[in-house]
Amino acid sequence: MLAGASVETFLQWSRRPDLRVIAEQRIVRNASKAASSFHISADGVINLNADALCEKNLRYQAFVVRHALELAILLDGMPAEASQQYNIRACFAAARTAALFYDLDAVPSGRKENRPDRVSLMSGETIPDRKEIRKLWPELRAPLLMADDLPLHLSDAELDELVAWLNRSWAFIGPAETLMAAGGDARLLLDPQTGLNHYGCSHRPRPWAVTFASSTASSVSERGFAGAEKARQRLQQAVISDDGKAVLTILAREVRAFLASYFGLPDEDRVVLAPSGTDCELAALAISLLRCGGRGLTNILIAPDETGSGVPLAAGGRHFSADTARRSAVVRGEPINGFGRCGKNDQNSDIDVDYVSIRDADGTAIPPESIARQCRERIVKAISRGRHVLLHQLDLSKTGLLAPGETTLADFASDFEQKVDVVVDACQDRVIPERIENWIAHGRAVMITGSKFITGPPFCGALLLPVQWRERLNQGHLPEGLRDYAGRSEWPDCVATRHLPDNANYGLILRWHAAIAEMKALRAVPSSETRACLERFLSAVKVALADSNDILLLETPSPSRPELPDAWDDIATILCFLVRAPKSASAGVQSSDESFLPIGLEDARRLYRWLNADLSAVFSPEEPEYSSRLVRRLCHIGQPVAMPSAALDGASAGALRISAGARLVSGEPSHEGMNTELRLEREIADAHDVIAKISLIRRHWNRILVVNPLPTYAPHPESNEVEA
Template sequence: MFAAHLTRELAGVLERPDLRVIADGRRIRLDPALAAPFRVGPQSGVTPGEVTLGAPSLAGPAQAAIILRHALELARLLPLAPAEPVLAGLCAARVAALFRGLDGPAGGAMPDLPWLDAMAAEQPPDAACLAALWPCLAPLQPAVSAAGPDGFAAPAARLAALWPLLGPAEALMAEGGDARLAVDPATGLNHYGCSHRPRPWAVTFASSTASSLSERGFAGAEAARLRLVGGALTGGGTAGDGAAVRAGMVADLRRRIGRHYRLAAGESVVLAPSGTDCELHALALAALAPGGRAVSNILLAPEETGSGVPLAARGCHFAHDTALGAAVPKGGLIDGFARETLLLSVPLRGPDGALRPEDAVDADCAALVRQAVAAGRHVLLHRLDLSKTGLLAPGMAMLDGLARGGPDGRAPDVVVDACQARLDPERVRAYLDRGWMVMVTGSKFFTGPPFCGALLLPAGVAARLEGGMLPAGLAAYSHRSEWPDAPGTAHLAAGENVGLMLRWHAALAEMAALHAIPRPVVRARLARFLDAVEGAIDASGDLRRLSGPAPARAPLADAWDDRATILSFFVRDPMADDGADGGRFVPLGLEDARALYRWLNADLSRLLSAPADRALGGVLCHVGQPVPLPHPSRPGMAGALRLSAGARLVSGEPSHDGLVPDRRMDREIGDARLVLDKIGLILRHWAILRAADPVQTYAPVRAMDGGMGPSR
């Protein structure tokens, strides 16, 4: 990638994983005699496609990163819009300006880049402002003629239309969900402790909650973003620039998800930002069942699903705003949903946290269905596949019996909550063949970014949209393009959720990588990892693994999904009195478990004195968020952490290229043991860490100080 010797500091910027993916092998060289921040070809002395960095790129890593991101964006946009060089230059500057904000407050004033503030503003600059800025941007690209305010009237109008679509992929992916996706510039992480940028130096086993993107996923999102911007640049100069391209991208997403799960004719995909949105959509479709009866919605272990699911399951707003940015009253009934909807639930655990017998769970579900049908209600019954701690219920035999219906032939709707996606696509196909809806995400097992969900519709349910209308209030949650093209969706607004689109493209890159691995290899790699890590957890006196049955599934050749891939465990409370004989295990309470979860993902090295402790404390470890569960030795709720095997464990991190499979799996097992070792380190230094309460960061602290991420 590099065409000349560079300073060590600049070389570090060029090796950042996000910039390395975007560069994609492009030739980059340094010319200290160049006064401009950079130049891209073709122009005098610059090879087409080449980026030449100038003297301003030596001013420090913060400025160098912005300059390189700007140069790479411009080098990619100019060929996409050869007839629009001015507009391409302005769009590239906008992306670079927003990129600066993602890197945090480091860097201070940058007189070499005087256009940054104007191009980072919420409102686009007018023609006069662009005319004043252009002399700073023009030297960066081939000569174009655009003089005076009047010469920028057309570019200003086009830029204003494109403004909402412009930004780095990692910024756009934080939109179209909710506040939990917002990145804290001080830490580089969102609410889930993960990033939309690659983070290969971190040990990541958090797929039960959310994962940072790999280089593969980031490249998938970047490719989609370029397609979106390229379509907008060539969109004909109207406010609807690129609308056809965006609509085509959404349709293609739905087709690709459908192909992954082998959807048949008449079946369909509904895109949704989250599993909670999927719940809302499933209820809306259940209400369209023949007969127009009020719905009884039966959830399994709502405490082990998303926190907003119980509200969505009643047709209520589950947050204060929607993924499309509409302000809504949390808990209020959504327009068009029936107030008569009943929410019923069946627990999977007893008051002491122990699992209930499977036949008791099945009996409770069947009794609730019979009571609802006897009361003249329609039933939406959930099958949980799997819960946050890997539970599968209710049983298939009971569900198949209910699906045959009672004496009047009425059968419940069944929706499978497979949002963890820890099942073979053949299982999803079998659910659809039964006429059941299936919720999936690309953000759990597949390790795509958080907030990319989909509801898979069997033909019989999809057909309801031909004669029935979705609730009017869903217009605040969905665009028409995310649903099947049917009369029942016609009242939804046109448009696209760009953030959702890019997140799904990132997830699909991971899904494709896993799909390419033969099932016996998937099974063998998961078994090797899980055997080793289960043994390490069980050997630790600080941990207690939650036992539970393996997922009970129908026989499938070389099945990998008949084994638990979420390893849940309690952590010993270092401040509790374990008794003189040490025989009593007291787990961390929920809030302390949440603190431990954060500290694992933080650089602790500056808080510790011993060299070995500092080295281990500096390793960033991301695991699944604690699940609140009762425990007989703990008043109130304990918190169970989760270490999960995700798709990337099988298909490989792109940053692991060059390692043979056995060596790579050894490294993954070693990384999991590092997580357990760091838990022990935190327990030994609990008082110090509780007083300091260190924050999670995108990269180790020394790298955050320098404005770049380290290699690992």
């Protein structure tokens, strides 16, 4: 809450959703006579020196406000009997959080900014040296009105204690946006030029952007950000009191307990947390290996090209990236310690990986009966070789396909009994919880994420265990190499997991708390209303895609599922389409009106990036396009999927995706005041903007290619979109 008209005028930062969420219910007053840029009253009120700050740029103003907010938050968590030690630590923790926050804003290429000295000192990977810490203290102490109780200069003993605490706590201190980027892999790290990660999204709310990217990854919403921020504040206050490890264990247990309740499991003992669907694959393989009894294991994947790029490697017990979620440097493709040897149809290999495709050479979906036959042939062959089998059910692929079907799996359960484990890859999570509960009751493990349909941050996954799988963990030993991927608090407490490290993955835990906020909001919407919202949106967008001469809508069959009351998960919620090649695209010449030549995969990736970019730099102010709202509209949709194309002589086209996610149903805080009908009209209009921007890009492909604009967290400053 803002107090004082001059503050209201000055505080441009109040438009920023990341600060707005944190500042909620916080009183901010104007204190022009203050000696420092801000100070905190004993009652928690933030007093900003508006006159001193108004001459600074908006980035610096936001930095000061974030520093003030963090210090006020940490003081709120001060123990009843305040200690000098707590206050000193709080001052340095708030300064580090503000410094890391400052660096989240991308600096446009070619523009130089003078970073405050304090930012350089407090945002590094290691703590400042003792001399700098001593020098910083008077400046960091100044905002506390109760500073009379604190030393003006740190004694040697106070400095020794502070340095020791900073060294053991440094990695755990920071804003939610930074901490949520930890505990995954390099794909979560921000590009300093764009303010976005590998997926083109952000751990900061981005309500001005059109977001239909739930088949890949979504920027966190204000609701999700608030969920992560509440957990982060608990962690930060605990870290200052040296209780961080205990609170992280509690936060992880809360996530596992919620997921157990959400999916009808008895308790958190049947939930394994994992940073990604690929990590879930590794966990499922590890537990399935416990059943082999010295036999080899054949892992049968369905359409690995339509799941995750690292899944085939993880399925063979191999490192699937150059670094792990716990920041261990590894060699991609090399065997993980303890998983054994991996081969392709190798009689002597410990793990044999086999594949079943769901599309043929021209991109057409393979009939279900053919997929069932291929799965059976592979199972029979593996069993005849004396091997155990881990069979995947894919629900759903990147383009919305499901295989094998329920009837097929029921037949397999009857025919092969205990010789086959089944794990459902439901990482898209486009399925009702009751169905997942039923799968688990029938002995299938289920991989889910909170980062696809649920629209939580990328890299939050979980493996849900049937009772038979959980019992295996009461004996045996999980592969030693899992220590580089998982911690003890993410798994059930049992014999097989005792060797895992006891330091929790705080990034994963915060991301799940953000996703849980979205799951709670979705659960509050009646199933019948969920279905109605999805049908209204998808039918309208299908018409718009089909009506565009620049787009070819691909047929996606609705998932074939047993009927359940009020279910909505038999609707195809991922709309895949190809884009007509412009004259200059690498696919070749412009296709005629009668034919349709799609853009290739690389050009589809360019188009995907340009949709998420402000294109105003491409046009001069005299051109009508420069003033077009579309040029500055940031549109984030699903990443292109390689699609075999007969029109490209067997080369891959790039299928783009507009996907309906949970927020379409539950809304977002930025939609406050809109009823369901008005919200859906806005979402449909946003989808029309995506289609219109695709057409604009096609018309000006050559010019855009020369500039090659980068995606950005927010439109350029002169745009009004940020204020939306």
